[in-house]
Amino acid sequence: MQTTLKELPESRVEVQAEVPAEDVRRAANRTARAMARELRLPGFRKxxxxxxxxxxxxxxxxxxxxxxxDALPEWYEAALLDAGVTPIGDPEIDMVSTPEEEGEPLAFKFxxxxxxxxxxxxxxxxxxxKEEKxxxxxxxxxxxxxxxxxxxxxxxxxREAKEGDSVLIDFEGFVDGQAFQGGKADDYLLALGSGSLIDDFEDQLVGAKPGDDVEVEVTFPDEYQEPKLAGEDAVFKVKVKEVREKILPELDDDFASDASEFDTxxxxxxxxxEKVGKALNSRSEEDFRIAAVDAAVDAATVEVPDEIVTARAGERWERMERQLAQQGMDPNIFLQMQGKTRDELIEETKPDAERELKxxxxxxxxxxxxxxxxxxEEMVEALAHTAEHERTSPEKLLARLRENxxxxxxxxxxVAQKAIELIADSAKTIPKEEADDRKEKAEAAEKILAPEGEEKPAGKLWTPGDE
Known part of the structure; x- marks a missing residue:
């Protein structure tokens, strides 16, 4: 694929891309094979x-x-790689020319x-x-x-069960007098206060004694994972078989010896x-690196159009959507729990998105x-863990990545990590309280001295290959 790059105002670029005739032919054949599955042509099976x-x-x-x-998303990704462009947000794509017949290239721009x-x-x-923790x-x-x-x-x-105890129970749940699937269990060990079952279930077992029969009344949450039960009132018939008290070991040298490799x-x-200290120090170092980059940002001039900030905020939400889905949570339910719409959440994250872009x-x-x-050598080393997971060598993985x-x-x-290290390693450490005080005074002075409505000139757009 051949591409040409043109810089536009407001941190945008236009990329012209030509798809070789052979790639067009392969895409057409791939689509034709898919179409063939639905066609009956004389002399050929479906x-x-x-x-x-x-x-x-x-x-x-x-x-x-x-x-x-079908192929445009793939061609778009290939054009980005060829042009060396890292996009923010969605593109505006237009076809420039399409082949009239087989054997001709295709051109599009975005x-x-x-x-x-x-x-x-x-x-x-x-x-x-830097904060010393x-x-x-x-x-x-x-x-x-x-x-x-x-x-x-x-x-x-x-004795009667109290919070912190565990109870061994049999139970069966009913909605409108009918048992429902998944609502029955025998010899279930429940820790009271753990919150492992539906709200109010555990509270109604506090005070129960071994041998008691208890009717537990609950309401399933509106967002319950089983739609047929969501929002429904239910009654659980519970048989308390045992009440078990948690006995903690004495805090002494014997406990330390049993629980660890230490004698006391x-x-x-x-x-x-020592371990907590190392973790705190690591966090302090990371906070310092971020603060050093932020200090460099404050010393620089970076104009970020609102359109790009909104696009990045949208990308951040899309990442969160994927993370929620991986955790088994519906993003729409998450929004309901937050009491916000998607657009409101994106608007809230725009300041963070702007700082990230800067x-x-x-x-x-x-x-x-x-x-x-x-x-x-650095690239090979960086790929070592991924290569091990994919059961290949870092060199082979790098070669595969290089092909596309x-x-x-x-x-x-x-390179970004090197730049961050350079900024942080050259920084002079001062107490965090002093740094915060200076920043507050600088911000106050800026509000007083900056003329109302004055705009700073935008910087030239950087694209890969610029010097």
Whole structure:
């Protein structure tokens, strides 16, 4: 595929793309084979007619029209890779020319928003606040209790159940007097207060004794995963077979020895303290890196059109939709729980989306200014984990990515990390409180001094290959 790139105002580009005749032929044949599955042509069983005959019968134009609809997303991705463009939001695609007959190329063009360019200010030697976090003893206590809970034992007791106990129960649920599928269980061990069953179910078992029969009345939530039960009132007939009390081990050296490789409780607490300290330090370092990049952003000039901010905010929501789906939650139910519409949530995230775009623009500009590159060895190393998962070598995986131009994504990530490290490593550390105080004063001064409605000039758009 051949592409030409043209910069447009407002951080947009136009890409002209020509699809080779051979690629057009393959797409048409692929569509013709799909059409053949629904055609009966004389002399051929259904689905067995050759593509050439299907094209002859249906007409090249009709087959090509369907082929374009099927292949255009693939051609669009190929054009992005060839032009070295990372899009933001959806493109506006137009056909430039379509073949009149087989053996001719196809041309299309599209406009799409891209990351704006940053006009860099200072990005080395910036004074950046860093918070020194100390390990809170309460965090250690909480972790010790978590371990202790894991070594708890349950002992049957002859008394009323209370929160924190577990009950061994048989139960069966009924809606309008009829038992429903999935509403029955025997020898079910339920921890009271765990929230593992429907709201109010566990509360109605507090006070029950071994041998009691209890009728538990509940209402299924409107968003319940089984639509037939959603919003319905139900009655569960419950037989309490046992009440079991949770017995925690004593907090002593014997517990530490049983629960860990340490001989004493103090040694166990010391190990937890060290691990928590490392985690806090790691978080502090990451916060410092982000703050250093933000300081470089504040020193730079980056104009981000609202259209691009909205598009990025939309992309962030789409990522969240996929994450929710992977967790088994309907995104629409999530929106209902938040009491917001999709558009309202996108509007709320626009400030974060704008900051994200500015960070990317500055990091990219620093990489270009410093001439940063990713070496072959670094790319191979970066692919090691993925290659192991795919049961191949990093070298072979890189070669495969290189065939379709996707190695550029790996290289860009590595270069971005180098730019971030450069900014952070050169930064001068100051107390976070001092940095926050300076920022507040600077923002206050800017509000006082900035003329109302004054606009800063937009920077030149950066695209791959610019110097």
């Amino acid at each position: 689905g067995k007619a050759p593509p050439a005959l299907v094209i002859q019968r249906m007409g090249f134009g009709a087959v090509l029209s369907e082929a374009i609809r 406009e799409v928003a891209v990351r704006p360019v940053a006009k860099l200010g200072e990005y080395k030697g910036l004074e950046v606040g 100390e390990v809170d003893e309460e965090v250690i206590d909480t972790e010790v209790e978590r371990i202790r809970e894991g070594f708890a034992r349950l002992e049957p007791v002859e 409780l103090e040694e166990l607490r010391g190990d937890i303290r 960070r990317e623009a500055v990091v990219t500009a620093v990489a270009v200014a410093e001439g940063l590159e990713a070496s072959e 131009g996707r190695d550029r994504v790996i290289a860009e990530d590595l």
